[in-house]
Amino acid sequence: MSYGQMIQFINIQKDKYFTLLIKAEALVISIYQEYIKVREY
Numbered sequence: 001m002s003y004g005q006m007i008q009f010i011n012i013q014k015d016k017y018f019t020l021l022i023k024a025e026a027l028v029i030s031i032y033q034e035y036i037k038v039r040e041y
Contacts, residue, residue, distance in 0.1 A: 001009070
């Protein structure tokens with residue numbers, strides 16, 4: 001694996017991880033909002 005390929009591989013992994021992170025964050029926010037709604041009743 002050349003240096004260029006390694007950098008590319010790392011960038012792809014980073015993007016995948018970042019996408020997962022964003023999805024997880026969105027999930028946490030939506031769960032939190034549902035929790036707030038339930039608390040208001």
